[in-house]
Amino acid sequence: MSELITADLVDLDLAAETKEAAARSLAERMVTRGRVTDLDGFLADVAAREAQMPTGLDGGIGIPHCRSAHVTEATLAFGRSARGIDFGAPDGPADLIFLIAAPAGADDAHLTILSALARRLMNEDFTTALRTATDPTATASLISGDSEPVGTEPGTPEPEAVTAEPTGGTGTGVGAGAGAEAGAATQAEAEAGPETGPDVPVSASEPDAPAADRVFRIVAVTSCPTGIAHTYMAAEALEKAGRHAGVEVVVEPQGSAGFTRLDPAVIAAADGVIFAHDVPVREKDRFAGKPTVDVGVKAGINRPAELIAEVRGKVQRGEITAPAAGRGEGSPGTPVDNAGDPGEGYGTKLRKWLMSGVSYMVPFVAAGGLLIALGFAIGGYTINKAPSVAEHFVWTDHTSWAALLFQIGGLAFSFLVPVLAGYIAYGMADRPGLVPGFVGGSIALTINAGFLGGLAAGLIAGGTVMAIQRVGVPAPLRGIMPVVVIPLVSSAVVGFLMFLVVGKPIASLQKALTDWLSGLSGANAIILGVVLGLMMCFDLGGPLNKVAYAFAVGGLANPNEGSLKVMAAVMAAGMVPPLAMALATTVRGKLFTRAERENGKAAWVLGASFITEGAIPFAAADPLRVIPSAMVGGAVTGGLSMLFECTLRAPHGGIFVIPLIGDPFLYLLAIAVGTAVSTCLVVLLKGARKTGHPDQGEGAPGPDDAADAAAPGATGAAGAGPDPKVPAAV
Known part of the structure; x- marks a missing residue:
């Protein structure tokens, strides 16, 4: 235990004023002891964890922590601040700061230290002793559990000492379950x-x-x-x-x-x-x-x-x-319930139900769409008229192989609407919703209700199953409810509603939407491209991004000139954020941390592949500068793509499906212009933050950065010494 925290890892007069500076000060002690091999890399990992959720606890406590490849062994450092440091706790600043470092992959040690420390912090005698301690050696002994705080009630079990050795839980005593x-x-x-x-x-x-x-x-x-x-x-x-x-x-x-x-x-x-x-x-x-x-x-x-x-x-x-019949109050809940927060409103749940369907649909989109794209690339646009490869296939003919790819992709693509409907219902009602959801989605295809019909079918199927599950049934019948009764009744109800009630109006609406997209031109098309570009770049793969993408993919079910333009604009805009961050880290690397510069190298490939999520590490570290910059660039690209009347037949692929794009050079120009706009904006915004401090030169941290002006390495000279910054926490 003495190896986890020692006297030289204790600072009873921590002078830092920000959580980033506090982490740096304590981490430097770890570096001195050889526990951390790369200070900046480790601090970047600490900041990334802080960006996920504040680590401040009620009672004046801050527990920054992370697992990092730059840590050689589990380590705990302690600092006490006279002024207090804001770690995001609702009740105010923290005066007791614990920095916990664990090697990458050392889950047991990491969790053991945190959970055991959290239990000891509930003991008022323990926190009081830390606030009045005067000797670092005694403080380290107190934290490690080698000594006990004065004033502990006799006979009261003391919370376990902080130890890096995981222990087993029996599940039968107080606190069992860890x-x-x-x-x-x-x-x-x-x-x-x-x-x-x-x-x-x-x-x-x-x-x-x-x-x-x-x-x-x-x-x-x-x-x-x-x-x-x-x-x-x-x-x-x-x-x-x-x-x-x-x-x-x-x-x-x-x-x-x-x-x-x-x-x-x-x-x-x-x-x-x-x-x-x-x-x-x-x-x-x-x-x-x-x-x-x-x-x-x-x-x-x-x-x-x-x-x-x-x-x-x-x-x-x-x-x-x-206990409820089927799924009810005492049951595990639906997939959306199990992934959500208690007390969510209906609107939030509706969004999650829809996103559940979209998330399961996307792999079919990627696989089917890219296979179709390859078929077009190899066999030309007439490959869709090729006979079935089951009846005619020539092993030495490239058009037969193109037809094979196209037909496999077409079958995968034909699952889009049923999968969308089935997994919306699954998100609402768990597995019993799958059967009526898939049935309703297939009916939507049959009556040409398309993507909108799939959305409606999924919601109807999920709602029907949820209603059936609320009906009380005798205990002997509960066993056959999910296997026979629920699929039978719900499929019949969904089929009736889709065929005879809501299906035809939705099909008419789908046709009107298709005709509208087909007739898009001029200013209307440009405005739509700008809006879709903003949506694609607002949450970088989140719900709004998925809505814009699903809208574009839905149009490919019955492609026309307008829907192909929409697909092109959506993919172009989605490529901008990671490409812009990659370019920014290349041209002005001093504005970014070492970890961000490494992420920038990967962002080139991610952006080129139409993986918008490649910009998330940058947005998490500095959302107020990165996200607006990305949105402006995405809007420019979406609008230009529509202005140039570029088209795209593949729903995914990035630059790898450029041969399938109408006017590919103008399309690449739209992406390049949007990327340049986003890059300039993010560099200007980050640069303004740096130069706003007369004591610091380019590359030195500003007020939002990890290290304050007193941090080692912040010399005020551009390029002097290693870059001391870590990402600003959200």
């Missing part, structure tokens, strides 16, 4: 006798004991988006509150590396359940039929005693969560 993530129960808790209540494993026979003769029992699940700090802090708070209230609390922390399930006997013996979570509870159906309190993870940290009292009140009133 498993390989950290070993949630301490040795003191595991050895506690019957008088401690919450530390005793529950036997299967105990539930039959009279209520007056046994302690009140609660099982709990805690989880947070990162599955580390808040998850274990909530677990510790609930256990501690349970001890004070004389209640047995058994917690299953569902951390980022998985979880160890509570023993079914423990769940069966429990009187009530607490869910303290910011992500959906996994395998929630295990807890059905018991009084339940469902709150966010911070409620588990801040008011655990109230939650315990609320559970006891529900038990006294007899309020329970009843």
Whole structure:
């Protein structure tokens, strides 16, 4: 344990004023000890983790952390700030800062350090001792667990020491469920006798004991988006509150590396359940039929005693969560439910349902579209009139091979609408939605309702299945519901509605949209190209990007001149952000970190391949400069592509399908102009940030950057010493 944190990794007078400067100061101590091999590379990894979610915790605590290829062994550094440093915690700046570094791939050590430290931070004596410590050696010993804070209550199990060795969870004691993530129960808790209540494993026979003769029992699940700090802090708070209230609390922390399930006997013996979570509870159906309190993870940290009292009140009133027929309150939930946040509104869920279908459709688009493109490239545009290769195929004739590729791609492309509809329904109702969704999507193709018909069919199928699942059925019939009853009834309902009610109006709307696209010209076409370009570059592969892309791909189902122009504009605009970031890191590398310059090399290939997500690392580090720059360039490219009347028959491929583009030279010109515009904007915006500080020259960090003016390496001379910056956190 002494190797994890030592006296020279402790700074009791941390002078940094920003979280980036604090990370640099503590990381330099790690470099001195040989724990970190590349300071800038490691700090870039720390900033990337910070960009995902702030690492500040309530109570004046900051825990920046990451896994990095530049770390040789798991290390913990501690700094104490007199002024406080903002790490994004709701209650204000942090004065206790812990920098945790773990080697790349060392998940167990990384999670062990974080979760164990999070538990100890719930002990007020521990944090008080850190705030009053005067000796670095004693502080390192306190953090490592080699010494205990003064004032710990006698008989109260001390949270486990921070250790880099993962421990196993049994799933039956207080805090069980951490498993390989950290070993949630301490040795003191595991050895506690019957008088401690919450530390005793529950036997299967105990539930039959009279209520007056046994302690009140609660099982709990805690989880947070990162599955580390808040998850274990909530677990510790609930256990501690349970001890004070004389209640047995058994917690299953569902951390980022998985979880160890509570023993079914423990769940069966429990009187009530607490869910303290910011992500959906996994395998929630295990807890059905018991009084339940469902709150966010911070409620588990801040008011655990109230939650315990609320559970006891529900038990006294007899309020329970009843098991539902099919999918219901006590069940695991749908794929969208399991990927979303508690309490999401209908609009958010609708967007996720639609994106569920689009995300499953995209691989069919890529495979089918590129095969069709290759068929055209090899055999020419008349290859679509070739006979079936099953009846006529000449091994030595290149047109036969072109026809083979085209026909395989055409079959893959024919799945677009059924897959879209099927997986929209899947996102709404899980696997029972697949059958009516695919049936509805196929009907949409049959009646020429196209892409819009697929959207409607998926929503109708999912809604129908959800309605059927809410109908109570006798227990003996529940087994055949998902296999026979739900597919039969839902397919019949969806088929009726698509054929006779909504299908024809949607088909008419689809035809009108197709005719409109076919007639696009002049200013209207340019405006559409600008709008699509903005959408493609706003969230770089996110929902708005997917909507624009799906709109373009939907037009390829029945291609005409207008839909081919739309496809060309969408792909051209989507190539701009990564190409612009790659060019910017090439022409003005000093404005970017070393990690960003490395990402810039990969962005050349990603942009050329029409993978807009290649710009995400840059946007995550500096969204206020990168995203607007990308949007302006994408809008210019989309508008120019429409102005030049470029067309595209392939839904993907980037520069590799240039032979299939109408007016390819003008198309490349549109991409080049948009890329240049985005590059100039991002360089100007980043350069203005740098030159806004008279003490610093080009390449030195500005106020948003990782290091402040006092950081080593920020000499004020352009190019003097290594670039000290790391990406600014979102």
